Amino acid sequence: MLRDPLLRAWALLIGLCLASTVLALAIERTSFAGLAATGAGAAILLLAWLKARIILSEYLGLAAAPFWRRGFGIVLALYALLLLGLYTIPVL
Amino acid sequence: MSETVETPHPLEQLPGDLMMWVLIVSELLVFGAGLAAFLAVRIGDPAGFAAAQDHLHRAAAGLNTVVLVTSGLLAALAVRAREAEQRLRTRCLLAGASVLGLVFLIIKGMEYADKAAAGIGVETHPFFTFYYLLTGFHAAHVLAGVIILGLVGWKDSPRSVEVGAAFWHMVDLVWVLLFPVIYLLR
Numbered sequence: 001m002l003r004d005p006l007l008r009a010w011a012l013l014i015g016l017c018l019a020s021t022v023l024a025l026a027i028e029r030t031s032f033a034g035l036a037a038t039g040a041g042a043a044i045l046l047l048a049w050l051k052a053r054i055i056l057s058e059y060l061g062l063a064a065a066p067f068w069r070r071g072f073g074i075v076l077a078l079y080a081l082l083l084l085g086l087y088t089i090p091v092l
Numbered sequence: 093m094s095e096t097v098e099t100p101h102p103l104e105q106l107p108g109d110l111m112m113w114v115l116i117v118s119e120l121l122v123f124g125a126g127l128a129a130f131l132a133v134r135i136g137d138p139a140g141f142a143a144a145q146d147h148l149h150r151a152a153a154g155l156n157t158v159v160l161v162t163s164g165l166l167a168a169l170a171v172r173a174r175e176a177e178q179r180l181r182t183r184c185l186l187a188g189a190s191v192l193g194l195v196f197l198i199i200k201g202m203e204y205a206d207k208a209a210a211g212i213g214v215e216t217h218p219f220f221t222f223y224y225l226l227t228g229f230h231a232a233h234v235l236a237g238v239i240i241l242g243l244v245g246w247k248d249s250p251r252s253v254e255v256g257a258a259f260w261h262m263v264d265l266v267w268v269l270l271f272p273v274i275y276l277l278r
Binding site: 006007009010013014017018020021023024025027028037041044045047048051052055056058059060061062064065066067068079082083086087089090 | 102105106107108116124127128131132134135138146150151153154157158161162164165167168169172258261262264265268269271272273275276277278
């Protein structure tokens, strides 16, 4: 178990990066289509949002500033939803 | 008599330099607009975008993400080392972060060379217009970041190291948003 918050953040980021890459390769190599592919895309965007939150909180130090961490988290979530909306329009 | 605990003003809670945060938000807005425009243009030709994306090397880009995230860790550890007055350790960590930044640029350069060899340019498809524009602009930031890390390693006041590392984390932050949208979303 990693006790250092920076090392823990790094390990989480690596895990999330690998998860999104594996997910994308799975979409490429299997017959994911339609809603399944869109769901996988949504998962990739969710992972991107989590990675951005970790960098802001731990690398940039917003963990010590809850007001700003919350604010950035909300704006990033809204932005991820905008990207998700733009991404899903072609399959609607 | 009861004591009142004053909570600091939100601006005082913000870690590091305020102007660096202004820069971070500005850069996020620029790249954010670029990525949203990319997905908006994709609406008109999702199959063409998917076919163009198949020319990208996702695993190499994933490796580059690991490289940049690890570089960010070294920069964050450098800030901590400088606060603890460990100047040699600070410089070693900043050098490590810079080297990984150069590794990122080498992998990116190989990727561009591969595309050029395949005859893929800016005008091949709108996908590649955005690809070159966004990843090229980001690569320029990585190069600037490597130079900045070198400078703050040389003039290593705690404030300089913190500001330099914050710039580097901004580059990291942009990449973790850019990577999935350009390379992974199909």
